[in-house]
Amino acid sequence: MSKIVILGAGISGHVAASHLRRKLAKEHQVVVVSPNSSYQWIPSNIWVGIGRMQPEQTKFPLKPLYKKKGIEFKQAKVTTFHPEGDAETEAPFVTIEYVAEKAGQTEKVTYDYLINATGPKLNFEATEGLKPGTNGVYSVCTYSHADHSWKALEQAIAKMKKGVKQKIVIGTGHAKATCQGAAFEYILNVEQELRRHKVRDMAEITWLSNEYQLGDFGMDGMLLSYGSNILKSAEMVEMIFEDRGIKWILGAGVTKIEAGLAHYENLDGEYKTEPFDFAMLIPSFSGHGFKAYDKKGVDITDKLFKGFMLVDADYTPKPYEEWKVQDWPETYQNPHYENIFAPGIAFAPPHGISKPRKSKNGTDITPAPPRTGMPSGITAKLVADNLIDKIKGKHKTLHHKGSMGNMGAACIASAGFGITKGSGVSITTYPIVPDFEKYPDSHGRKLGQTFGDIGLAGHWLKLALHYAFLYKAKMKPFWWLIPE
Amino acid sequence: MTRRISKTKQFIMMNPIIQFFKFIYLSLKVLVIVAGGHGGTR
Ligand SMILES: Cc1cc2nc3c(=O)[nH]c(=O)nc-3n(C[C@H](O)[C@H](O)[C@H](O)COP(=O)(O)OP(=O)(O)OC[C@H]3O[C@@H](n4cnc5c(N)ncnc54)[C@H](O)[C@@H]3O)c2cc1C
DSSP states (O other), X not given: OOEEEEEOOSHHHHHXXXXXXXXXXXXXXXXXXXXXXXEEOGGGHHHHTTTSSOGGGGEEEHHHHHXXXXXXXXXXXXXXXXXXXOSSOOSOEEEEEEOGXXXXXXXXXXXXXXXXOOOOEEEGGGSBTXXXXXXXXXXXXXXXXXXXXXXHHHHHHHHHHTTOOEEEEEEESSTTOOOHHHHHHHHHXXXXXXXXXXXXXXXXXXXXXXXXXXXXXXXXXXXXXXXXXXXXXXXXXXXXXXXXXXXXXXXEEEEEEETTEEEEEETTSOEXXXXXXXXXXXXXXEOOOOEEBOTTSOBOHHHHEESEEOOSSOOOOOOGGGOOGGXXXXXXXXXXXXXXXXXXXXXXXXXXXXXXXXXXXXXXXXXXXXXXXXXXXXXXXXXXXXXXXXXXXXXXXXXXXXXXXXXXXXXXXXXXXXXXXXXXXXEEESSSSOOTTTOTTTTXXXXXXXXXXXXXXXXXXXXXHXXXXXXXXXXXXXGGGSOO | OOXXXXXXXXXXXXXXXXXXXXXXXXXXXXXXXXXXXXXXXX
């Protein structure tokens, strides 16, 4: 009998738990530890943030589902890692602290295999004044943040209807923030909602981002097939922003937010401010600050974490020109403890994807590498498949591999909600991490499989994905036929 | 606002019939990316 403990019930944790449970006999224990009572389809937060979806439509409670499927659920958060056990406990374990009903209680949870799928810490504290709901700044990173954001936007719309002009700023709230895609979706959705409410002329909308160029998305930009043309993602986003009257400020590392004022440093080393009435700025993502201890209680955090969790990546520091796809992990296994894995956002990337840039004052202003839903799901499934094969004795080695340098991703960015009036920017990339050796003439990616498209169909696709992935997450009949 | 997307292009982008076929095309295209699989690089 094996016991697999999964930390986190987001996209990657839930994908891993559901595949493990489906393919392993009941004698093996699958345990999920997560502080949230619900599973949430985060990509649809964008629509919660414009009031076109209720938070309830994007989530469902985990406890009844896990009970039905035979997955043990502990509503708790992990606090420390003990991969060698301790003086009293022979087996490796994690310490957890319950939330909700058993709030405050702690427990040692032992495991044979550990999957750390705790995603990112939303590091609002890294930027002074960025806390959602303060200083006129909001977030869409969780459904409650998004709902809060909508309430504030609704008030701004009401003011515009009364003839008061509003300044809206959307983008990134830190020099090293990632997830530009989510902010990009939000700015386009907000813009369309203002048109729907017939107040578009009352608002000035500005994109404020740490990207060097539009369309960088933390992925160094892309060269895309667009119809019969080949276009840079920068050109595509510029076309969309100009067409919708959205201004932009680039290379901006936001340092501080005061009531209605964003302070930032740009790549020219200038310190500037941007006023706003309503802002949505994505925070930087960081590791959770977990600690790890060996059998004797000695701190071994650096064996497990480098901010996020260490996996089979090449972490040797090297300049951008020497970055290779081979640096990226393939099995998401910790190099020191072979029974610990970290798929999704929880693993420490070897380096960025976008070219690093510093301001004239030496401040790093570069987007961190994103790990979107699709790679999060794929990496979780391959970790689960490797464990399943290992437990069933089919393979001793980890033969399921999936490097982001040999994996495609589809990003369907909503550009406005509505069955007939909606729009979406559909972008696919292959590979996610550019492979400049394989594709030297197309900025490291395969044209044809890296393409962009804009239109109503994109909205339908995003909506179809919302329903399909919630169906899959609820583990309804034949859920496993829907790919990650 | 600067018109960067022509009226014809806008019509194509928002026409439900054309976009229905685009939806099928995009769904297949995404499936091809997924079916293309993934692997190691070393
Ligand atoms: C607004 C927004 C829109 C997005 N839109 C898209 C999109 O359109 N397409 C796309 O592909 N991707 C999108 N993404 C990215 C996508 O949501 C992430 O890639 C994905 O959620 C990452 O999955 P994960 O499981 O690694 O992390 P998460 O989904 O963050 O899950 C982490 C889990 O760990 C739990 N956890 C945290 N701390 C602890 C702890 N101490 N102990 C135990 N558990 C813990 C959390 O409660 C959570 O359940 C979007 C992201 C945002 C914020």
